[in-house]
Amino acid sequence: MAKTKTDIREAIMAAGRLAVQAHGYNALSFRELAKDVGVKSASVHYHFPTKGDLGAALARRYTETGSAYLEGMLAENHAPAELMDRYVAIFRAALSNDNRMCLCGIMSAELDDLPPGVRTEVDQFAAVNVAWLERVLVIAEPKASQQALSDRAVAIFAAIGGAQLVARGCQDIGLYDRSIRAYRAAGLMP
Amino acid sequence: MAKTKTDIREAIMAAGRLAVQAHGYNALSFRELAKDVGVKSASVHYHFPTKGDLGAALARRYTETGSAYLEGMLAENHAPAELMDRYVAIFRAALSNDNRMCLCGIMSAELDDLPPGVRTEVDQFAAVNVAWLERVLVIAEPKASQQALSDRAVAIFAAIGGAQLVARGCQDIGLYDRSIRAYRAAGLMP
DNA sequence: CCTTGGCTATCTATCGATAGACAGGAAAAA
DNA sequence: TTTTTCCTGTCTATCGATAGATAGCCAAGG
Numbered sequence: 001m002a003k004t005k006t007d008i009r010e011a012i013m014a015a016g017r018l019a020v021q022a023h024g025y026n027a028l029s030f031r032e033l034a035k036d037v038g039v040k041s042a043s044v045h046y047h048f049p050t051k052g053d054l055g056a057a058l059a060r061r062y063t064e065t066g067s068a069y070l071e072g073m074l075a076e077n078h079a080p081a082e083l084m085d086r087y088v089a090i091f092r093a094a095l096s097n098d099n100r101m102c103l104c105g106i107m108s109a110e111l112d113d114l115p116p117g118v119r120t121e122v123d124q125f126a127a128v129n130v131a132w133l134e135r136v137l138v139i140a141e142p143k144a145s146q147q148a149l150s151d152r153a154v155a156i157f158a159a160i161g162g163a164q165l166v167a168r169g170c171q172d173i174g175l176y177d178r179s180i181r182a183y184r185a186a187g188l189m190p
Numbered sequence: 191m192a193k194t195k196t197d198i199r200e201a202i203m204a205a206g207r208l209a210v211q212a213h214g215y216n217a218l219s220f221r222e223l224a225k226d227v228g229v230k231s232a233s234v235h236y237h238f239p240t241k242g243d244l245g246a247a248l249a250r251r252y253t254e255t256g257s258a259y260l261e262g263m264l265a266e267n268h269a270p271a272e273l274m275d276r277y278v279a280i281f282r283a284a285l286s287n288d289n290r291m292c293l294c295g296i297m298s299a300e301l302d303d304l305p306p307g308v309r310t311e312v313d314q315f316a317a318v319n320v321a322w323l324e325r326v327l328v329i330a331e332p333k334a335s336q337q338a339l340s341d342r343a344v345a346i347f348a349a350i351g352g353a354q355l356v357a358r359g360c361q362d363i364g365l366y367d368r369s370i371r372a373y374r375a376a377g378l379m380p
Numbered sequence: 381c382c383t384t385g386g387c388t389a390t391c392t393a394t395c396g397a398t399a400g401a402c403a404g405g406a407a408a409a410a
Numbered sequence: 411t412t413t414t415t416c417c418t419g420t421c422t423a424t425c426g427a428t429a430g431a432t433a434g435c436c437a438a439g440g
Contacts, residue, residue, distance in 0.1 A: 008419090023302050026216050030396065042398080043420050051396065101299065108359025109291065109299035112213050123360055148375065154356070154365055155349075155372030162352020166344070169298025170313055175344055182345030185338065188376040198385090220430065232432080233386055241430065 009047050011037045016058050021100035025055055025110050025118070052115030055107075059121030062103045063128055066090070070132045080140035080190035087133075088180050091164050095173050105161045129157050140190045156189050199237050201227045206248050211290035215245055215300050215308070242305030245297075249311030252293045253318055256280070260322045270330035270380040277323075278370050281354050285363050295351045319347050330380045346379050 015036040019028050028051065030041040037044070048054035073086055094100045104125035107114060114122070133153035141149065163179035183189050205226040209218050218241065220231040227234075238244035263276055284290045294315035297304060304312070323343035331339065353369035373379050 024214075024216070024300060026214070027303060029394080031394080039419095040421060041396085042422085045397065046419060049397090099301070104359070105355065106299050108355050109296050110214060111289070111359055111361070113217060126356060126360055148372075151368040151372040152376070155353070155369040155376075158352040158356040158365070158369045159345075159349040159373070160352065161355055162348040162350065163345070165295065165298050165351055165355060166316060166348040169294070169301055170316055171301070175348070178341040179345040179348045182338075182341040183349070183378065186342070186345075186376050186378040188373065188378050219428080221428075230387060231430085232388080235431065236385065239431090 008037065008039060008043070012044055012047060012054075013058060013061060016054060017062065017103060018100070020055075020058060021094060021103050021106065022098065024106050026113055028055070050115075052117050055115065056117040056121050059104055059107065059118055059125065063121060063125040066125070067128045067132075070128075074132070074135065080136050083136050084190050087136075088160065091160050092173070092176060095164060095167055095176055099168055099171060101164055101168055102161060105164060126157065130154055133157055136190070152188070156183070159183055159188060198227065198229060198233070202234055202237055202244075203248060203251060206244060207252065207293060208290070210245075210248060211284060211293050211296065212288065214296050216303055218245070240305075242307050245305065246307040246311050249294055249297065249308055249315065253311060253315040256315070257318045257322075260318075264322070264325065270326050273326050274380050277326075278350065281350050282363070282366060285354060285357055285366055289358055289361060291354055291358055292351060295354060316347065320344055323347055326380070342378070346373070349373055349378060 012033060015033055016028060019033065019036075030044045030051070034041040034044050044054075048057060069090070070087075073083060078086075091102060094102055104122045107118065107122050108126075111119065111122075130150075130153045133156050134149055137144070137149045137152055144152075159179070160183075163176045163183075166179070167173050167176035202223060205223055206218060209223065209226075220234045220241070224231040224234050234244075238247060259280070260277075263273060268276075281292060284292055294312045297308065297312050301309065301312075320340075320343045323346050324339055327334070327339040327342055334342075349369070350373075353366045353373075356369070357363050357366035
């Protein structure tokens with residue numbers, strides 16, 4: 001089967017996502033990417049004129065995919081604890097996939113080197129996640145104040161990202177599991 | 191006053207630490223560093239033969255300085271809550287210093303590109319911090335099980351690092367404060 | 381005199397980006 | 411229907427900038 005334009009674009013984005021999750025935005029190279037996909041670097045520039053365009057597209061796609069997945073979960077009327085289980089599993093999956101990180105998490109660490117277009121997408125990812133967590137918390141604790149739940153949502157998002165960062169840094173996924181267990185034991189998350 | 195050998199070495203390390211905290215290990219450049227210090231890049235190579243040597247020295251120094259500071263705090267017999275206040279303030283200070291991150295935190299995100307010598311130093315930083323947190327937790331809750339406190343120590347370290355990462359990514363130090371507040375409210379930390 | 385510690389100059393590798401050629405197919409003109 | 415034109419998408423080749431690293435020179439000071 002011949003490769004269509006969309007095939008190549010998607011292949012670039014797939015390879016790019018994996019590369020960023022493993023090595024960060026700065027280490028993303030048009031040449032390496034082209035080699036992975038089986039084209040020349042100039043062709044990658046054809047699809048994504050600048051590196052910033054590619055980075056922004058990757059972050060946006062990452063957010064959109066994640067958002068759709070989260071919405072789907074929420075629509076299935078699971079209990080908050082079950083929702084959190086699945087949420088935690090998403091970030092765990094990145095680690096178990098060759099010690100990778102959340103794409104927007106690793107980009108956050110490189111913030112100062114990101115083109116503006118990429119930054120806004122990274123912010124958007126955080127906003128989407130925090131908003132989803134807030135909705136889960138409202139289900140779990142309808143009586144709590146809005147401010148408290150909002151803070152909790154940010155805190156859970158940050159805590160999970162931090163557990164991922166530490167576990168990755170020490171190359172020990174057990175640290176992720178232990179952190180999550182402690183978050184739960186303390187009642188930070190449902 | 192003439193600059194001694196040690197002066198230059200220290201100046202390189204000081205500038206290097208700031209650069210890594212702002213842009214990460216990968217963005218650390220011998221040329222930029224040399225320009226900051228007022229020497230030539232070859233001179234930096236004289237003091238630190240390879241980039242890995244410099245990175246490892248920076249991480250080690252960072253850990254040693256932090257460790258000494260933490261030991262000093264612990265020796266002053268503060269209450270656990272006061273100790274945590276000060277601990278939290280350390281990581282907050284990095285953020286308020288031009289949106290920087292913990293040196294070893296940002297290096298954790300770049301793990302795959304770190305020379306082995308740097309990795310071990312990054313691991314050491316995490317180990318030192320977790321060990322210190324465990325000691326604080328033992329003071330706060332002498333009756334809790336060792337396993338539970340150990341998990342909590344890892345979790346607190348991860349949670350604070352995550353709060354720093356998210357706040358940096360969104361360029362909003364308020365997210366750090368809100369996260370810490372929620373950690374405390376949930377009882378994750380004293 | 382000889383070690384120390386900086387310098388100049390340069391090397392190789394790689395980066396993002398661009399220019400220009402060209403193949404192939406669709407669309408338009410004959 | 412046949413021919414011509416044009417666009418799409420990839421290619422080769424190359425640009426200037428910058429990376430880390432090295433060789434060799436030279437001045438200062440014990």
